[in-house]
Amino acid sequence: MSRLGTYTRRGFLVASAAVAGGVVFGVRAYNARLENPLTAGLAPGEAALTPYVKINGDGITIITPRAEMGQGIHTTLAALVAEELDVDLDQIGIEHGPPSSAYFNGGVVEEGYPFPATDNGAIAEFARAQRDIPAVFLSYQITGGSTSTHDAYDKMRRAGAVARETLKAAAAARTGIPATQLATQAGAVVLPDGTHIPYTDLAAEAAATDLADAPALRPRSAWRILGKSQDRLDVVDKSTGRAVYASDIRLPGMRFGALRRSPHPGGTLAGFDASDALAMPGVDAVIDVGTGVVAVARDTWTAMRALDAVTCDWAPPAYPVDTAGHFDAIAAAFNPDQRDSRQRDDGDVETALSGGTVISGEYRAPYLAHATMEPMSAAALMQDGKLQVWAGTQGPTVARREAALAAGIAQDAVTITTTLLGGAFGRRGEMDFVQIAARVAVQMQGTPVLLTYSREEDMSRGPYRPAAIGRFRATVADGVPVAVDIETASPSIMAGIDARGGSPAPIPGFVSDFTLNQALWDQPYGIENYRVSGYKTTPLLPVGFWRSVGASQNSFFHECMMDELALAADRDPVEMRLAIMTDAPSRAVLEAVAEMAGWGAAPAAGRARGVAFALAFGVPTAQIVEIEQTDGGIMVRDVWVAADVGVALDPRNLDAQLISGVNYGLSAAIGEEITLTGAAVDQSNFHDYPVLRMYQSPRIHTRILENQRHIRGIGEPGTPAAAPALANAVFALTGQRLRELPLGKKVAFA
Structure with missing residues (x-):
């Protein structure tokens, strides 16, 4: 464990900034400027031992500075601190805490890096170790990008460890017993004779105590809370109407x-x-x-x-008056002057395409509303x-x-x-x-x-998930793709957010929009000639982040294309993907989902299956969707989904988020779209913006893997693969290759 300097109640040096060999690369100077935001509002007898731990005579409060929107993040973040602090979750209170640079989210910075999440090389790891510098300066206290646990995993455990050792030091000063001879248990310092001194009794003394060294974190083998399913800390309040929105x-x-x-x-x-x-x-x-x-x-x-x-x-209005006009504007963006990015350009795509039969296609995805339950x-x-x-x-x-x-x-x-x-x-x-x-x-x-806002005001005015077009050209040989050229065009999310004041800092015009090619350029497929380009339209409807962002439409484009290539190669779609998969954890999730679903066996009569893979937000995820033709239309019966999060902190909550993400993706794939007539949005509420009903939700079978190097979040990765897996299943059932969402425009769903 590298030494990071002095831990004090005023400044908490974030250990995640350290890199191999104990070299900090200047990060200490940045983090030393971070004041503990809790100290200004402390009551008499209250101590803020780190920005994440507050103790007074009544109890212990853990600050969980990410937005709780139903994903269970407050419980998981509290568990990170509680594990090292040696308290049970039923012994603590939780607060979101104030806005502060101390609560920066370094994880969101990584999404814009030019390295795929599967790259664990020295340069990529060095860049990840420096992520906190811009996050601090930009006050990136943001909940998004499935980054909360990725960002918090080290620093919130360290906050608990610092608080624990500070309390032990205070007890040592009071009793004269060396801190090395003291233990902690269930919110108390334990003396060698078995006497327990509650943390609450030590708060005032701990507030005046500093640590000289960074405490070591507990090994996973010693975890009591992490790695186990926890009861959500907000369940009682939400169930009894006491939760405050x-x-x-x-x-x-x-x-x-x-x-x-x-x-x-x-x-x-x-x-x-x-x-x-x-x-x-x-x-x-x-x-x-x-x-x-x-x-x-x-x-x-x-x-x-x-x-x-x-x-x-x-x-x-400053945009076309109808939906067709918007897609015309998006299609017009496929020109060199509007190319925003080319994030992957391997081999010689044009030469490779000229040497074989070209398979091509165009896919479309509509504007989407968020449809939150609380406007x-x-x-x-x-x-x-x-x-x-x-x-x-x-x-x-x-x-x-x-x-x-x-x-x-x-x-x-x-x-x-x-x-x-x-x-x-x-x-x-x-x-x-x-x-x-x-x-x-x-x-x-x-x-x-x-x-x-009324729901009508919220839904019919935006912002929305961008409408987008994806185009591809490809060739196959010897059962695998040998060349792929894929292009996407859509309004720019980042430009829109910047214009509306939602960005943490102004975005220079020369900076490309990473969301245009998200989950396209970084997919772990070993294709020798591979080119990915993104084109930015002129401003149309206001667009912004939507669950899984660019991956929500790009995975549909990419994975339906992969199914088309498997058909052209006369290859099983799972087998072909495995043949070109270059990342071991990604390969493992695809193998796992195939085993879960019994992919090799034919489905029952009247049923069909589709598969899709997506690497999004650092999480490789694979899904198989099984559908059935009924008298009332197509029913989605079962979904098998496997995902690798690196470290599973709370298995039950991870399962819940995967299920949630799948349902959100299926809902959009089946029936959701925002359309325009007379320059106004046609949809206003759930009667004309149909979201997935409970009877339509399939059985969802989950498996969490822990093979990859870094811990990752799961709030969004369950969504991207749902639409292409369903579309591929529809093709297997009906022979129709549906290239436009929602699928319910062309086939009937029950």
Whole structure:
């Protein structure tokens, strides 16, 4: 274990910045600037031993600074600290904590690296070891990219170890017994004679104690909590209605706001007449927020009714008026002037293509809504030059910055309280609801306002998953692909987020959008001639992150193409993929899912299977989908899915997230799409945006593997392979090669 310097209650040096041989490469200087954000708000008798551990006479609180949106991350992060702190999960409380650079997420930086996750070479590992430097400077306190456990695995365990050893040092100073002779157990320091001193009794002394050396982390063989399935810490509150979401915030004198934005997503307000609305009983104000108007009233229903009485003049749309026009614009982007990136260009693709029969195709994916169960909401109060915001946000530091800009005040005058999130899927990485709540608070000085989007407002105005087109040309020989040229085009997620104020830092124009080729360029297939290009359209609808981001459409393009190539090569699709798979953990998940499903045996009459593989967010995942033709349409009966996360911290939660990801992917594949007529979105609620119903959800069989080098998260990797596996199953059942999502446009699903 390399020595990283002094651990103090004011500054916590992050051990994940160290690299082999104990060389820190300047990271210590960056991390030394990080103050413990908990010290400023401590009550008398309370100690913040690290940014993640707070102790007072009443108990122990673990800070879990990632957004809890149903994925169970608060429990997993708390377990990382609790394992080293030597406390049971039922002995602790949890808090999200304030926005702070101390809670940076270095894992998100890696997604933009030019190294595939399967590259464990010296250069790639060196780059990963430096990831925290930009994350700190950009205040990357973000929940996304399935990075939370990847980022937290070392540093939150180390936070628990530092707190444990600090408490032992405090007990040693009190008793005169060397710390080396003390043990810890269940929230107490244990003396050699068996006496237990509770941590809560040592808080004040521990607050004045520093450690000179970095404590060693416990080996996996000594784990008591990690590696085992845990009861979720939020289950009781969610089951009894005590869990607090942004829409639950209630403050004295609170008023309620409802939003109406342009029917042309991303459009602006040219003018409005609110005289009729302001004459309604209970209506306090109608406020221009730039992109629309907010009615403020005594309750949400009155505010929504008031919006119906407002006459708005909207600026004309800046994009094609119908869905076909959007796909025409995307298709037009396939030209050299709009090429954004070429992340893989192996061999000589053109020469190889000219030497064989070319298989080609075009695939399409639509705009998609996030369809969160809780529409966007945020509460805000502006008083005495200070702004308080309560919001379920995936990016608290970005929310603080954007709230400050909207209110015209300094960031240190803004307090962000992150609530639970009623679903997110990338939507709550956007900042529109925070920005608008702040603008309303400025106009309603001294009065707290809870802003609530209607579901119709949320779904029909965006942002959305981009619509995209994927094209490929390929040749096969001797049963395997020998050349692949694949291109994609779509609106730029990163450019859109940057323009709307959702990026942690401005994105220079010369920086390519990594999401365009995500899960294309880095797939572990050994094809000698392989080229991947991404093209960026002119701005169309506002687009942003959606669960699994670019992988959600690109895996559909890529893995349906692989099935077409297997057919052209007269090869079993699993067998062909295994023949060209270059990464051992990836090969293992494909072999595992084939064994789970009994791939070699023919399915029952009237049934068919499809397979797909995706390496996304560092997690190799393989799926096999079995479908059945029924009188009412195609039913998805079974899905087998295997994924390698490196280290399985909580097996039951990993299974749950895989199942969730599969269902989310199947839902989009079967029936979801956003379309336009007259420059307005056609869909507004679940009656015309059909999500997967419970009766449609198949049996999902999971297997978690632990072969790869680095620990990875599982919030998104279950989604990308679902659509291509289903599409490939439909081909096996019907002989129809469906190249456009949703599949339900061409075949009937029950």
